[in-house]
Amino acid sequence: METRINSPWNRLMDQMKAWARINSPWAIHFNSGSCNGCDIEILATLTPRYDLERFGVKLQGSPRHSDVLICTGPVTRQARERLLRIYEQMPEPKFVVAVGSCGLSGGAFQGCYNVIGSIDEVIPVDAYIPGCPPRPEAIIDGVVKLLSSLKPGAAGAQPASNGKGMA
Amino acid sequence: MTNPELISFDSLLENGRSLLESQIIEAQTPEPGRLDLVIGPSDLPQAVQTLVDNHWGYLAAITGLDRPESSEVEALYHFCSGPAVLTLRVRVPYAEPALPTICGVIPSATLYEREFMEMFGVQVTGTPDPQRLFLPDDWPEGVYPLRKSFNPQEKVPQVKPKANGDNAGRYIVPIGPQHPALKEPGHFEFTVNGEIVTGASVRLGYVHRGIEKACEERTWTQAMYLLERVCGICSNSHAYAYVLGVEKLAQVEAPERAQAIRELVAGLERIHSHLLWLGVAAHEAGFDTLFMYSWRDRETVMDLLERLTGNRVNYSANLIGGVKFDVDDEQRRTILAGLDYLEERCRHYLDVVSTDAAFLQRTRGVGTMTREQAELLGVVGPTARASGVDRDIRVEAPYGSYRRFPVSIVIEHAGDLEAKFVVRVKEMLVSISTLRALLDNLPPGELVARVPRRIPAGETISRVEAPRGELFYFIKSSGGDKPERVKVRTPSICNFGSVIHTAVGHQFADMPMLLAGIDPCFSCNDRMIVVRKK
Numbered sequence: 001m002e003t004r005i006n007s008p009w010n011r012l013m014d015q016m017k018a019w020a021r022i023n024s025p026w027a028i029h030f031n032s033g034s035c036n037g038c039d040i041e042i043l044a045t046l047t048p049r050y051d052l053e054r055f056g057v058k059l060q061g062s063p064r065h066s067d068v069l070i071c072t073g074p075v076t077r078q079a080r081e082r083l084l085r086i087y088e089q090m091p092e093p094k095f096v097v098a099v100g101s102c103g104l105s106g107g108a109f110q111g112c113y114n115v116i117g118s119i120d121e122v123i124p125v126d127a128y129i130p131g132c133p134p135r136p137e138a139i140i141d142g143v144v145k146l147l148s149s150l151k152p153g154a155a156g157a158q159p160a161s162n163g164k165g166m167a
Numbered sequence: 168m169t170n171p172e173l174i175s176f177d178s179l180l181e182n183g184r185s186l187l188e189s190q191i192i193e194a195q196t197p198e199p200g201r202l203d204l205v206i207g208p209s210d211l212p213q214a215v216q217t218l219v220d221n222h223w224g225y226l227a228a229i230t231g232l233d234r235p236e237s238s239e240v241e242a243l244y245h246f247c248s249g250p251a252v253l254t255l256r257v258r259v260p261y262a263e264p265a266l267p268t269i270c271g272v273i274p275s276a277t278l279y280e281r282e283f284m285e286m287f288g289v290q291v292t293g294t295p296d297p298q299r300l301f302l303p304d305d306w307p308e309g310v311y312p313l314r315k316s317f318n319p320q321e322k323v324p325q326v327k328p329k330a331n332g333d334n335a336g337r338y339i340v341p342i343g344p345q346h347p348a349l350k351e352p353g354h355f356e357f358t359v360n361g362e363i364v365t366g367a368s369v370r371l372g373y374v375h376r377g378i379e380k381a382c383e384e385r386t387w388t389q390a391m392y393l394l395e396r397v398c399g400i401c402s403n404s405h406a407y408a409y410v411l412g413v414e415k416l417a418q419v420e421a422p423e424r425a426q427a428i429r430e431l432v433a434g435l436e437r438i439h440s441h442l443l444w445l446g447v448a449a450h451e452a453g454f455d456t457l458f459m460y461s462w463r464d465r466e467t468v469m470d471l472l473e474r475l476t477g478n479r480v481n482y483s484a485n486l487i488g489g490v491k492f493d494v495d496d497e498q499r500r501t502i503l504a505g506l507d508y509l510e511e512r513c514r515h516y517l518d519v520v521s522t523d524a525a526f527l528q529r530t531r532g533v534g535t536m537t538r539e540q541a542e543l544l545g546v547v548g549p550t551a552r553a554s555g556v557d558r559d560i561r562v563e564a565p566y567g568s569y570r571r572f573p574v575s576i577v578i579e580h581a582g583d584l585e586a587k588f589v590v591r592v593k594e595m596l597v598s599i600s601t602l603r604a605l606l607d608n609l610p611p612g613e614l615v616a617r618v619p620r621r622i623p624a625g626e627t628i629s630r631v632e633a634p635r636g637e638l639f640y641f642i643k644s645s646g647g648d649k650p651e652r653v654k655v656r657t658p659s660i661c662n663f664g665s666v667i668h669t670a671v672g673h674q675f676a677d678m679p680m681l682l683a684g685i686d687p688c689f690s691c692n693d694r695m696i697v698v699r700k701k
Contacts (some may be wrong), residue, residue: 033374037399037480040443040631045470047446047462061346077325078303079373082344094397108396111384112377113312113319114303133399133480146607 015152020149021067021093024056028090032083032122033115034073037133038100042070045136046163052140055147063089068146071125074102074109074121075116087123097142101132108132111162176200176251179223183246183253186217197626199413200564203243203254208266210390211257215244215269224248225545226269227630228656229279230641231287233315240287241315242266243641245628250564252628259289268293274644275545275664277598286313301375304328304336317426319380337366340675344373353687355580359675367670367678369663372425382653387413387487387622390650397655400443402431403436404633407654411566412629412642416622423610424566425489430604431502431633432476432484434598439468440634440686441591445516448588448683452529457519464512471505474498489615499606506599513595520588530584534669534681537582544665547658548636549594550685553579553586560632564685572605574598621648631659634685 009154030046031039045052046059058068063086075083106117119125129142138164177668180202184194190213193205206214216223223246232245234689242254259266268291270277280291288311290299298308307323309364311317333439337358345547352373356367378397382390394409395402407429411622413419442465449457469479470511476491484490494502520526536546541554559576577593579586624646631638636658643652662685670681 006358028345030345031374033376034351035374035396035399036351037396037400037402040399043447044462044466047466048459049463049466063345073374074376076373076375078304079344079374081353086345104515107380109376109378111319112381113317113323114375114377132396143698144328156624 011032018150019165022150024058025067025095025143025147026058026065026096027068027070027143028058028060028063028086029070029072030083030086032073032103032119033076034100034102038072038076038103038131041133041136042072042099043051045139050136050140052143053141055144057143064091065089065095068143069094069096069123070099071096071119072099072103074106074112075119075122076114077116078114080122082145083119083122095126095146096123097127097129097146099131099134099139099142101130101131104128104130115153122125127156176249179248179251180253183218183223183248183251185642186221186223187214187255189680190214195484197615200250200598201252203256205256208257208259210454211255211265212245212257212269213273213442215272218246219272220255222249224253225542226273226276226279227252227637228641228654229276229283230652230680231283231289231313232643232652233313235315240264240289242283242289244269245639245641245697247630247637252630261399264289265289267320268295272544273474274313274543274544275661278660278664281306285311285495288346296682298602299605301372303372303375312377317380319377319384325337333503341678342678344541354676357670357675357678358567362675364670364673364675364678367667369667371663371665379655386648387620387650390653391485391487392483394653394655395481395483399638400440401436401633401635401638402481403432403484404638405655406483407433407567407632408631409642410485410487411631412627412640413622414616414618415629416625416642416644417618418623419616419618420487421489421567421616422613423459423568424493424616425608425616427572428490428492428494428614430568430572431487431494431602432472432482432490434602434605435472435475435502437480437598437634438595439465439472441595442468444591444634444686445520445588448680448686449526451679451683452526453530454523454526455527457516464509467505471502474501474538475530478592487611487616488618491614494609495613503603503606510596510599513592513599517592517596519590520592521585527585528544529680530678531590533584533677534673534684535581535583536624536665536669538580540668541582544668546636547664548633549577549587550579550636550662550665553590554582555580558637560630560637564630566629566631568605571610572601572608573603581667584680584684592685605636623647623652634670635659636661659685663687685687 103119110117127142127146131138190206190210191204195203227245227247232241238256238261242257248254284291285301305328307326339588340357342355344354354370356368357364391406395406397405439646442461446458446461473479476484536554540557541551541556559572562576574597577590579590624644626643630641639656641654645651666681
C-alpha cells in the first residue's frame with residue numbers, strides 16, 4: 001500500500017487524474033469464451049448510432065495502455081490463463097466490466113466441461129451488465145455508471161482490485 | 168449451372184453405391200436423399216479414393232458416435248453431392264481403437280480426424296498432425312468428452328501442459344489470442360522471412376465450450392436455445408438447421424407461413440452478417456470510414472430484426488414445428504421500406520469495393536484462391552463462390568421455403584479478396600430482392616405444427632446455408648426427450664484451412680485482411696485447429 005501525503009499539491013494532482021480518467025478511459029476488449037453476441041453489441045456501441053466515443057471511451061489494443069477491461073463470455077479452461085495475463089498487464093488503477101449473462105454467471109453454458117464459470121471467479125469485476133446479449137444502451141449505461149462512480153467521493157471510487165488478492 | 172431440381176438424388180446415390188460395390192458390408196437408406204454404407208476400417212482409404220477420383224461430392228464432415236452397448240465407436244464420413252448425402256460408416260471396437268487416415272486423399276480432413284481422435288479416443292494412424300485439436304492444453308490424456316461414459320458434471324483434473332515443439336532457427340511472429348486485429352481469441356503463428364510469410368499455424372479453442380456434449384443433457388427444446396448460442400452472429404442459422412433436423416425426425420412439417428417467416432429472418436440475418444463483415448474487413452484494411460458507414464446502415468437491419476423478433480441478436484425466432492411470431496401488415500411495410508434503403512446503400516458499397524483505388528490495392532490480386540484449390544480444400548459459402556465454385560445449399564438442396572422463394576447464386580471467378588467483397592455485397596442485393604418477393608406473397612396459415620415431446624428414434628442430417636457457408640447438422644435420437652447426439656459442423660472450420668494455405672508467400676501486413684476475407688467465426692468453430700504448413 002502506498003503512503004499518501006495529504007498536501008494541497010497531491011490533492012490537486014488526484015483531482016486532475018480523476019478528471020482525466022473519467023473523461024478519457026481507454027478500454028480493451030477480451031472474449032474469454034463468448035458466442036460473439038455481446039462482442040458485436042460492444043462493437044455496435046462504438047459505431048455511429050450509439051457512439052461510445054462521445055464519453056471519451058476509446059478501444060485500445062494493448063492491455064498496457066488500457067484502463068478498463070471489457071470482458072465477454074464465460075471463462076473457458078483455455079482462455080483463463082490469458083484473461084489473467086491481460087488483467088495483470090494492465091496498469092493500476094484498472095477496472096473490469098463483465099458484459100452478458102455468461103460473463104456474469106456462466107449463463108447458458110453452466111455445467112459445460114470446458115467452462116470454468118463467470119468472469120469474477122477469475123478476476124475482480126467492477127461493473128456487471130446483464131443481458132443475452134445486453135443492448136448497446138445497456139452497455140453504455142454500465143460504462144457511464146462505472147465512470148460516474150469514479151468521481152472523487154462517489155461510492156466505488158476504488159477499483160475492485162484494491163486490497164484484494166488475485167483469484 | 169445445372170438445375171438441382173433436375174438431378175435426381177437417387178441416381179447420384181446409385182452411382183455412388185456402384186462405385187463402392189466391392190467394399191460394402193451393409194447398405195441402408197435412413198431417409199430420402201441419403202445412403203449409408205457400412206465398410207471395413209481397412210477399406211476406408213480406398214473407398215474415399217474411389218469417391219474422390221470419380222468426383223463424387225466433397226467430404227462435409229466426420230461424425231463420431233459412441234456405442235457403449237456394443238463396445239465400439241462408429242465414424243461416419245459424410246460426402247455431399249448436391250442434395251444427396253452418402254455416408255461411409257466404419258466401426259472400431261474399444262479394444263482396438265484405430266482407423267487409417269484419409270488425409271492422403273483429402274488433405275483438409277486432418278482437422279476432422281483430429282477432432283474425432285481427441286473426442287472419442289480413437290487413434291487415426293498416419294494422420295499428418297496428431298496434436299490436440301479441440302481441448303485445452305491442461306486437459307489430461309485418456310479423457311474423451313464425447314464418449315457416453317464421460318460425465319461433464321465431474322471435474323476434469325488439470326495437468327501440466329506439454330511444452331511446444333522445437334522452433335529453433337525459425338522466426339515466428341505470434342498473433343493472439345488477444346490482439347487488436349482479432350475481434351475474437353485465436354492464436355496464430357506466422358513464420359516469416361523478412362516481410363514474406365513462409366508458414367502459418369493456428370490454434371483455436373479459446374471459446375470451445377463443449378456444446379455438443381451439453382446438448383445430450385438437455386431436452387430437445389432446451390438444446391435449441393443452447394445451439395442458438397453457438398454463435399451470436401448467425402444464431403438463427405443454427406436454430407434453423409436444428410429445428411429442420413428435429414422436424415424431419417418427428418415427421419412434422421412446419422406450416423408454410425412459418426417456413427416463409429424463417430426464410431425472412433434468415434435473409435435479414437444474412438444482410439446483417441454481411442454488413443458486419445464488410446465493416447470489420449474494411450477496418451482491417453485501414454478503411455474506417457467504410458467501417459462506420461456500413462455499421463450505421465447495419466442498424467437498419469438490426470431495427471427490422473428487433474421489430475420482427477423482439478431481439479437484436481439472439482432472435483429466438485424458431486420453435487420445433489414453427490416460429491414464434493407472425494408478420495403483420497405494418498411490419499411488412501416497415502421491412503419493405505428498410506429494404507429499399509438497404510438496397511440503395513448496397514449498390515453504393517458495390518461501387519466502393521470495386522472502384523476505390525486505395526482500397527483495391529489491398530484487395531485486388533491479394534490472397535487469390537483458384538477454383539481447383541477451393542475444391543481441394545473443401546471451402547464453403549461466399550469464400551467458395553468467390554473462387555467460382557457453385558456451392559450454395561439454398562440452391563443445390565433447397566430446404567424450407569427456398570423452393571417457393573428461390574435465391575439466385577452469386578459467383579465470382581477471380582478468387583481474390585476483391586471477389587470476396589463483391590460476392591458478399593451482391594448476395595445482400597439478392598437477399599433483398601428475394602425478401603421482397605417473399606413479403607409480397609406471404610402464404611397464409613398457422614405458425615406452429617404440433618410436435619411430440621419425445622422425438623422418434625432415428626438419425627438425420629440437415630444442411631442450411633448460413634451467411635458463412637454450409638452449416639451441417641447430424642442429429643440422432645434414441646426416442647427419448649433428449650438428443651442422443653448432435654454434431655455441428657460449422658462453415659468456418661472448412662474455410663480456416665484455406666487461409667493457412669493462401670497465407671504462404673504473402674506480405675505479413677496482408678494477414679489480417681486474408682483472415683478477414685473468409686469471415687472467420689471463432690465461436691462457431693467451437694473447436695481448436697492446429698495446421699502446419701512447411
